[in-house]
Amino acid sequence: MILITGATGLVGGHLLYRFRESGKNIIATYRDMKSLDKTREIFESYEKGAGALVDTFQWKQSDILETPSLEMAMQNVTTVYHCAAAIDHLPFEEMKNINMRGTENMINVALALGVKKFCHVSSIAALGEAIGNRPVNEDDFFNLDGLNTNYAITKFGAEMEAWRGTQEDLDVIIVNPGVIIGEGNWKSGSGQLISKMASGNKFYTKGSSGFIDVRDVTRAMQYLTESELKNDRYILVAENKTYREVLDQIALSLQKSKPNIQLKSGFLKFIYYLLKVPNLLGFTPRLSMAKVQSMTSKTKYSNAKIKSVLNFELTPVQKTIDRVATFYRQRN
Template sequence: MILVTGGTGLVGSHLLYHLSLENDVIRAVYRSESSLESVKKVFSFYTSNTSLFNKIEWFKADITDVTTMIPAFIKVKKVYHCAAFISFDPKDYREMRKVNIHGTAIIVNLCVDAKVDKLCFVSSIAAVGDSLKNNIITEEDEWNKELDNSGYSITKFGAEMEVWRASQEGVDVVIVNPGVIFGSGFWNSGSGKLFTQVYNGFKFFTEGITGFVSVQDVVKPMILLMNSNVKNERFILISENKSFKEIFFLIADAFGKNRPSIKIKPWQTAIFWRIASLLSFITRKEPLLSKYSAKSAHSISKYSSEKIKKTLNFEFEGIDKSIKRTAINYSKF
């Protein structure tokens, strides 16, 4: 049996669809009935066949509550740990530690106790260090705790340390480190917000560079790695390194909308995130821009996915194709 945590999120829901095409028994953890509707919507982008969704055994539990998670591991042999708390708001740091580090520690302990064959963990390029040798970041670059890292980066790195502990306690593991993930179904969170903003006439852009990848090019390597003999390795999953300007333009073109036309400079975002932080403190609402999201909007980080390409002979689709597909599905939203 396969167990999937975070099955109602972007990666987890698309992963469940691809797993449902196989003959394995699938169990997925969820927290509320309403979140299942998002998964059904994702499945509908692929097929009208509801039998695939109905193959999944949904298990209500909380990954930070060990007592609810213990029964989820009965008869489980493979685990895909996709659950995570993603935020760049400093106020969320404690909750991120609870979910990303403590929750992963619970998953690891239960994998060990249940003698699970293999564990796949969805990490992030946020947990990969800056390049020391050249301007291309690889799996060999080490995360530096002395830098001014975001809370999300800290907690994903901490989660990876828990997963590596599993590898020392008899469980084979693989870790994937995706870049910014594009995929359909979640338009008010993560990268989905970019599509919503551009569709609604967002006029601003920055020229920071990072790695982007489609959700299909995240889940497919995950399944291939879990079905292979590869173990105790981590892999960066990047289709292309592009600037936010290029990405915004591609999204606008896919929608047939006007491209953003106002370039935002670093000093401008530096002022704005401070104002946003003050307003957030007063209103108790999530800031429109945080210190770390402002920083990432201008930073230049380029990543290599050569390791996964060579290991699996895997080829990524162009990010423009992913954006066009996502834009089409957005029109169905």
């Protein structure tokens, strides 16, 4: 039996679709019934009318912060895909709770109930910096003393919980996806790349990152978890691109104007210091110096390791953007 947490999110929803005809017993978790509409939209991106398939799965209401509900959901489960996580816009303590304590709970329950394989969705944010000009790879360890975003800190902490599981005889696969592009969840995370460009966004930053199709992420997760591979991590990145390149491609696919106003590092730092005033008054600003750095740094990621084990080719970013933008235009 297979358990998928976060099945109403971008990765979890697309992963659930991959198992639609597998013949395997699947348990998908949710926190509220309304969120299942997000999964239905994801299913519709594959085939018109496929949203109805969502109701053919076994759904269990569960919260990764509540151990009793996890114990009920994980009964008789042999394989876990842990996709539930907080994205980078919540207050630090809330992200820490969901990403770190939630993963701690997942690992503890998996160990207690005898789960055989555990696939943990981490992030390239949990990786360290490369030495010199080479791309970041799986051996680059996170620097806790560096300038890190709150999101990166919590994803690193969550990954450490997954590694702890390996020390207690749990077989673990960790994937570190780049910026995930895919259908669904337009109002949060990477989905906003599409929705904001559709709304006429004119701004870009000079930074760069690694990008990946959500369908490649879920396909790689399934392949790695069903293989004999274990206790290792894999960067999931199809291509390294600048943010401007990606936004330009999205704009063209949506038939919108390209962004033409660069938000330079100096301006973003000025906004950061400006936002420190409300911080002194007790409000939590969304912009940190670490986030300014991540928006403007030009980081590349190596996909050599994942390409050496996969039995399929990763999708070019342009092809992914064209497909996702077409679906967005049909739905909006």
